[in-house]
Amino acid sequence: MVDVIGYLALKVFTAHVTGNLVLIAALVVRGGPPTIDEIMAVPVFVLAVAGVWFISKALNRRGAALVRPLLLLQLLLLTVTLTVAVIYDPAANPRGVMADVTASIAISAMACQFSLLRLGMPVAPSTAVMTGNLTTVVLTLLDTVSGGQQLMKGSADQLRKTLPLVIGFFVGCVVGTAAVSWFGNWAWSFPVALAALAVVLAPKAEITPPSF
Numbered sequence: 001m002v003d004v005i006g007y008l009a010l011k012v013f014t015a016h017v018t019g020n021l022v023l024i025a026a027l028v029v030r031g032g033p034p035t036i037d038e039i040m041a042v043p044v045f046v047l048a049v050a051g052v053w054f055i056s057k058a059l060n061r062r063g064a065a066l067v068r069p070l071l072l073l074q075l076l077l078l079t080v081t082l083t084v085a086v087i088y089d090p091a092a093n094p095r096g097v098m099a100d101v102t103a104s105i106a107i108s109a110m111a112c113q114f115s116l117l118r119l120g121m122p123v124a125p126s127t128a129v130m131t132g133n134l135t136t137v138v139l140t141l142l143d144t145v146s147g148g149q150q151l152m153k154g155s156a157d158q159l160r161k162t163l164p165l166v167i168g169f170f171v172g173c174v175v176g177t178a179a180v181s182w183f184g185n186w187a188w189s190f191p192v193a194l195a196a197l198a199v200v201l202a203p204k205a206e207i208t209p210p211s212f
Contacts, residue, residue, distance in 0.1 A: 035095060048107065125158075133166050136152075
């Protein structure tokens with residue numbers, strides 16, 4: 001949801017580093033120099049991930065103990081994104097300074113989410129890499145319904161974990177697009193609400209952070 005809102009409102013991918021790298025390369029080769037926000041997206045993501053690592057070290061926690069504090073950090077970053085977007089209306093000038101600032105904060109929030117998965121829930125499937133998740137869904141579904149020897153280890157369990165993520169990601173994109181169309185900058189309140197819900201559910205170790 002954050003990625004589609006960021007792309008529609010700010011013209012930059014906030015959670016899809018691959019997409020930003022592709023855009024930068026394509027613009028350099030065929031379309032002239034990339035814009036500042038596209039150039040900033042990758043280093044901002046890297047710095048945000050590094051920042052989460054330092055925060056985690058400072059907290060002296062690891063594994064599941066990191067989930068709640070990192071979810072709180074993500075909620076804070078998304079709330080700041082919403083606040084800046086509502087006050088400064090960066091969507092009115094997607095190439096302006098405030099759009100770059102808003103995008104950077106949103107990118108940092110997504111970097112926090114991805115770092116949380118790696119540091120706090122390393123066995124959980126990714127909430128953003130839908131190419132890999134969709135591949136897993138297809139392979140495990142075929143394994144599950146075909147019977148006989150399975151090509152994928154624990155196919156039924158992997159399908160149970162991954163299929164809701166693919167469906168949730170698509171639904172989130174649809175809801176995010178509708179939110180931008182109907183509510184403008186207030187669309188950022190939707191991922192804020194989901195992040196707050198994730199914080200509430202955090203004590204349950206089996207809960208996977210939702211895809212925003």
